[in-house]
Amino acid sequence: MSEKDDILKNIGSAEYKHGFETQVEQEFIPKGLNEDIIRLISEKKGEPQWLLDFRLKAYRKWLTMKMPTWAHLDIPEIDFQDIIYFAAPKKATEKKEIDPELMATFDKLGIPLHERSVLAGTAVDAVFDSVSVKTTFRESLAEKGIIFCSFSEAVRDYPDLVRKYLASVVPIGDNYYAALNSAVFSDGSFCYIPKGVHCPMELSSYFRINARGTGQFERTLIVADEGSYVSYLEGCTAPMRDENQLHAAVVEIVVLDNAEVKYSTVQNWYPGDAQGRGGIFNFVTKRGICKGVNSKLFWTQVETGSAITWKYPSTILKGDNSVSEFYSVAVTNNYQQADTGTKMIHIGRNTHSRIISKGISAGHSQNSYRGLVKILPGAENARNYSQCDSLLLGDKCGAHTFPVVENQNPTAITEHEATTSKISEDQLFYCRQRGIPEESAVGLIIGGYTKEVINKLPMEFAVEAQKLLEVSLEGSVG
Amino acid sequence: MTENKILLEIKGLHASVGDKEILRGIDLTVREGETHAIMGPNGSGKSTLSAVLAGRDSYTVTAGEVTFNGRDILGLTPEERSFEGLFLSFQYPIEIPGVTNVNFMRTAVNEHRRHKGLEPLNAADFLKLMRSRMEIVEMNPSFSSRGVNVGFSGGEKKRNEIFQMAMLEPRLAILDETDSGLDVDALRIVATGVNKLKRPDNAAIVITHYQRLLDYIVPDVVHVLYKGRIIKTAGKELAREIEERGYDWIING
Numbered sequence: 001m002s003e004k005d006d007i008l009k010n011i012g013s014a015e016y017k018h019g020f021e022t023q024v025e026q027e028f029i030p031k032g033l034n035e036d037i038i039r040l041i042s043e044k045k046g047e048p049q050w051l052l053d054f055r056l057k058a059y060r061k062w063l064t065m066k067m068p069t070w071a072h073l074d075i076p077e078i079d080f081q082d083i084i085y086f087a088a089p090k091k092a093t094e095k096k097e098i099d100p101e102l103m104a105t106f107d108k109l110g111i112p113l114h115e116r117s118v119l120a121g122t123a124v125d126a127v128f129d130s131v132s133v134k135t136t137f138r139e140s141l142a143e144k145g146i147i148f149c150s151f152s153e154a155v156r157d158y159p160d161l162v163r164k165y166l167a168s169v170v171p172i173g174d175n176y177y178a179a180l181n182s183a184v185f186s187d188g189s190f191c192y193i194p195k196g197v198h199c200p201m202e203l204s205s206y207f208r209i210n211a212r213g214t215g216q217f218e219r220t221l222i223v224a225d226e227g228s229y230v231s232y233l234e235g236c237t238a239p240m241r242d243e244n245q246l247h248a249a250v251v252e253i254v255v256l257d258n259a260e261v262k263y264s265t266v267q268n269w270y271p272g273d274a275q276g277r278g279g280i281f282n283f284v285t286k287r288g289i290c291k292g293v294n295s296k297l298f299w300t301q302v303e304t305g306s307a308i309t310w311k312y313p314s315t316i317l318k319g320d321n322s323v324s325e326f327y328s329v330a331v332t333n334n335y336q337q338a339d340t341g342t343k344m345i346h347i348g349r350n351t352h353s354r355i356i357s358k359g360i361s362a363g364h365s366q367n368s369y370r371g372l373v374k375i376l377p378g379a380e381n382a383r384n385y386s387q388c389d390s391l392l393l394g395d396k397c398g399a400h401t402f403p404v405v406e407n408q409n410p411t412a413i414t415e416h417e418a419t420t421s422k423i424s425e426d427q428l429f430y431c432r433q434r435g436i437p438e439e440s441a442v443g444l445i446i447g448g449y450t451k452e453v454i455n456k457l458p459m460e461f462a463v464e465a466q467k468l469l470e471v472s473l474e475g476s477v478g
Numbered sequence: 479m480t481e482n483k484i485l486l487e488i489k490g491l492h493a494s495v496g497d498k499e500i501l502r503g504i505d506l507t508v509r510e511g512e513t514h515a516i517m518g519p520n521g522s523g524k525s526t527l528s529a530v531l532a533g534r535d536s537y538t539v540t541a542g543e544v545t546f547n548g549r550d551i552l553g554l555t556p557e558e559r560s561f562e563g564l565f566l567s568f569q570y571p572i573e574i575p576g577v578t579n580v581n582f583m584r585t586a587v588n589e590h591r592r593h594k595g596l597e598p599l600n601a602a603d604f605l606k607l608m609r610s611r612m613e614i615v616e617m618n619p620s621f622s623s624r625g626v627n628v629g630f631s632g633g634e635k636k637r638n639e640i641f642q643m644a645m646l647e648p649r650l651a652i653l654d655e656t657d658s659g660l661d662v663d664a665l666r667i668v669a670t671g672v673n674k675l676k677r678p679d680n681a682a683i684v685i686t687h688y689q690r691l692l693d694y695i696v697p698d699v700v701h702v703l704y705k706g707r708i709i710k711t712a713g714k715e716l717a718r719e720i721e722e723r724g725y726d727w728i729i730n731g
Contacts, residue, residue, distance in 0.1 A: 432533075435557050448575055448625065
């Protein structure tokens with residue numbers, strides 16, 4: 001490799017701060033996917049028969065399905081037999097004490113697992129490859145009746161709750177990747193907020209891919225019982241590698257009468273290098289149901305990572321007067337591709353939804369917003385407002401919007417606004433005349449453009465997300 | 479009386495946009511403590527001169543030199559010229575949606591401080607400074623939290639420019655048609671603000687079409703720019719003469 005290529009490579013990837021690999025002894029199962037592998041995963045986790053049956057049913061369904069091709073994405077062929085579906089740090093599975101090496105890893109990622117840390121107001125479930133290594137504040141939350149634990153523990157300790165809600169929002173055959181996840185999912189987070197309880201701290205899950213050649217298939221289930229409230233946040237990172245790694249998660253959220261859930265994501269999977277080598281394929285199904293009357297579900301996502309993102313956090317507004325919002329910033333740089341957006345399915349009366357999507361494309365990237373607003377015949381007086389803005393940096397990238405509105409109720413009102421813009425020379429010159437160098441000026445202008453979304457994040461993470469946006473776009477102008 | 483130190487010296491400056499030459503040999507010397515007015519018909523190159531001095535890259539300098547504070551600035555970026563103490567009040571101030579005035583100015587002031595090797599100002603000190611400087615142009619404190627120039631009236635935008643100038647304390651302020659689009663009250667407020675910022679060691683270049691601004695900001699020298707050259711330089715009485723007689727007698731004279 002010539003010196004120049006080296007420099008280019010550094011520019012493209014030097015700023016991905018979470019690209020290190022942790023050296024711990026890990027246990028792997030053989031690579032490949034078949035019923036024996038699924039049985040092995042289930043056995044490793046000591047699962048009951050019903051869950052094994054669930055997995056096998058999903059696997060058989062998956063075998064009949066095809067990879068979706070409708071997205072505006074160029075996805076290289078994925079060899080599902082070349083993936084390791086379960087990898088766990090050995091010490092984590094053997095002992096109750098958390099391995100200091102893993103403790104140090106999460107510290108380095110800014111997610112300290114000591115309860116007396118900077119993030120004292122946040123409970124964390126930390127997932128490392130296929131297992132949850134630690135869930136903080138479990139005991140103090142339990143005093144209020146809140147269940148916050150790894151998915152595996154939930155299966156063991158609260159099987160009735162899990163059985164009642166698992167796949168109730170995302171059925172096993174919902175789509176290709178959801179079926180795959182249902183067959184092979186390893187760990188993830190489970191959260192139940194009992195009736196009338198206002199969760200006193202932020203709950204969060206942090207997903208870390210570490211092992212080479214593996215995929216991560218986590219499963220998250222959140223149930224907010226009547227009149228409860230919870231704010232939930234997930235973050236994720238992975239080492240820098242030339243190989244692509246698959247992340248296919250399923251998140252299900254159930255919101256009952258008068259309950260409210262805020263779900264925020266800061267997605268920072270390794271995006272690949274400046275030439276488009278490596279990076280995570282992030283193919284994720286996230287869906288919530290506002291099942292009860294007056295229930296509320298708010299999605300906020302800041303998507304800066306992943307080589308390819310395929311993700312549409314969606315809400316089924318079933319309860320009368322239920323409300324859902326989707327606030328999104330999706331950034332693509334270099335050769336990243338993103339096809340992301342939301343679905344708002346209005347079933348109940350007086351249901352309201354709001355979609356604010358801000359796309360930013362730079363480099364040679366492709367960034368698409370895809371949205372569906374569907375208003376069923378019974379959704380009297382439903383309302384939707386959608387706004388999709390795209391910002392282009394440079395002239396080699398693409399921004400696309402695919403908004404679809406299906407309104408089957410004459411009393412419903414939907415509004416849609418869309419803009420596409422570039423950072424103007426005038427704005428840059430104005431900033432620079434005041435002494436703000438070009439890179440900072442771009443950061444400032446992007447910050448202004450995305451503020452409406454970033455402000456929806458919990459405070460500590462808003463600052464982090466802001467920095468992440470600036471880092472993701474470094475070197476993309478000029 | 480000994481002459482003050484030279485702050486800006488322009489010699490034989492030529493500049494073009496594409497194939498079109500707009501500045502065709504400008505010579506101008508501005509000393510500390512001086513206020514210069516530049517007048518001239520539309521299209522004579524006044525705004526081009528201010529943009530070239532501030533380092534806008536859509537113009538190409540084809541000949542000549544510009545020294546500021548004894549330093550050749552033609553090779554400097556716009557932000558470096560800002561750090562040197564050059565300020566341009568824009569004829570049409572730019573809107574930056576979502577970026578508050580506080581955030582914008584705090585970024586700018588701290589970049590200037592960093593350039594000088596100073597620590598960034600803490601939030602409390604910064605807000606105090608900002609409030610006192612907003613008073614200079616009688617700006618309502620509520621403007622601090624509004625997006626830069628977004629939804630501002632013409633007068634508010636120009637006041638915001640002079641407020642920014644007060645924050646950055648430049649050695650040389652170039653006011654590009656600061657009076658355009660202002661009613662009498664706003665004009666008085668803006669001009670008074672500029673006068674309050676005058677010091678023995680700084681200077682201003684006031685670009686205008688009208689005498690009325692110069693009633694408030696009294697120039698030491700008045701230049702007439704025409705077709706990219708300064709064709710006449712005289713004392714402040716020249717502005718009044720132009721107001722009465724127009725430019726034809728100078729152009730044809």
